[in-house]
């Protein structure tokens with residue numbers, strides 16, 4: 857499966873490939889090829905679900921993330937100041 861995630865190695869938002877067998881999940885950044893492994897368990901499945909859920913909110917805030925479509929794509933986000941001026945936008 858593929859996830860859009862922030863790669864801590866190249867510091868870009870990239871497509872991360874996730875492959876797992878019954879015991880180990882391997883996450884591979886499709887941009888810089890950085891790999892890390894996690895045990896394939898309910899914590900990891902929860903992590904993947906929460907990455908997916910938070911991506912929706914993040915894509916609203918950073919429409920650039922929509923540019924991530926195929927493996928190898930990457931987006932470097934410019935940090936935006938948190939908007940904290942009243943609650944007009946909510």
Ligand SMILES: [Zn+2]
Pocket residue numbers: 863864865866867868870885886887888889890
């Ligand atoms: Zn990377």
